[in-house]
Amino acid sequence: MNEQKESSILDRRNFLKLGILSTAAALIPNSVLAAGKDSSGGIGNGKLFPPIQKYIAKKYDNLLGGLKGISDSQLKAHFGLYENYINKINEFEAKIKSFDPDQANPTEYRAWHVDQTFMLNGSVLHELYFGNLGGSQKEPNGNLKKMINRDFGNLQILMGHLKAVGKVMRGWSLLAFNYRTGRLNVYGLDQHNQLVPTMVFPILVLDVYEHAYMIDYGTDRKKYLDAFVTNIDWKPVGERLERAMSVSFGEAVTA
Numbered sequence: 001m002n003e004q005k006e007s008s009i010l011d012r013r014n015f016l017k018l019g020i021l022s023t024a025a026a027l028i029p030n031s032v033l034a035a036g037k038d039s040s041g042g043i044g045n046g047k048l049f050p051p052i053q054k055y056i057a058k059k060y061d062n063l064l065g066g067l068k069g070i071s072d073s074q075l076k077a078h079f080g081l082y083e084n085y086i087n088k089i090n091e092f093e094a095k096i097k098s099f100d101p102d103q104a105n106p107t108e109y110r111a112w113h114v115d116q117t118f119m120l121n122g123s124v125l126h127e128l129y130f131g132n133l134g135g136s137q138k139e140p141n142g143n144l145k146k147m148i149n150r151d152f153g154n155l156q157i158l159m160g161h162l163k164a165v166g167k168v169m170r171g172w173s174l175l176a177f178n179y180r181t182g183r184l185n186v187y188g189l190d191q192h193n194q195l196v197p198t199m200v201f202p203i204l205v206l207d208v209y210e211h212a213y214m215i216d217y218g219t220d221r222k223k224y225l226d227a228f229v230t231n232i233d234w235k236p237v238g239e240r241l242e243r244a245m246s247v248s249f250g251e252a253v254t255a
């Protein structure tokens with residue numbers, strides 16, 4: 001495919017202008033977002049809108065009884081862990097906000113900020129993970145399919161790459177849109193807040209911590225990785241890509 005044709009296919013004018021500027025938006029409840037919507041239905045779009053006062057755990061009960069190879073007992077244990085991250089991020093952000101940095105014990109103050117990014121990423125990554133499971137769309141389509149073919153060759157190669165990274169990392173394997181290059185990449189994280197790339201938008205998130213599969217598969221991560229792939233809902237993955245592409249990318253990102 002020549003570059004001009006490729007560029008035409010991925011012309012950002014064809015993408016929905018949803019105006020969601022970061023994955024943090026995934027944590028904002030609809031009721032709050034409504035107050036910040038402009039007449040076009042976008043979110044933010046350069047305008048100030050009321051920030052949330054605290055994080056609220058989302059519910060993923062729709063997944064129960066609907067996944068193949070990932071049991072309800074496994075999911076329920078995982079939901080509980082996610083809800084704990086939400087509670088903890090509220091706790092740590094309240095602590096940090098109310099504390100006088102000039103009076104802080106440096107060791108304690110550092111620990112709070114380490115915990116803050118751990119709990120925040122633990123919350124967001126789990127929401128993205130649960131959000132890309134289940135559903136009925138079992139293949140990528142539209143611009144997502146075109147970009148996968150362009151950047152990886154085909155879906156099978158991408159899935160092999162995602163699982164290979166998931167096999168060797170301790171925490172996460174991500175498919176993400178890279179704002180600097182405009183391409184899709186797979187990234188591995190050893191913890192929620194370790195090896196986290198900047199200026200990328202995760203669109204497909206695979207949790208490879210043992211807590212994600214121990215109940216169903218013991219230490220057999222390979223079987224879990226195969227089960228995960230069969231349970232991907234490609235609809236939200238495609239929608240995340242559309243949101244990511246609605247924001248300027250390229251050299252402007254680091255201007």
Ligand SMILES: [Fe+2]
Nearest residue numbers: 207209211212
């Ligand atoms: Fe997890």
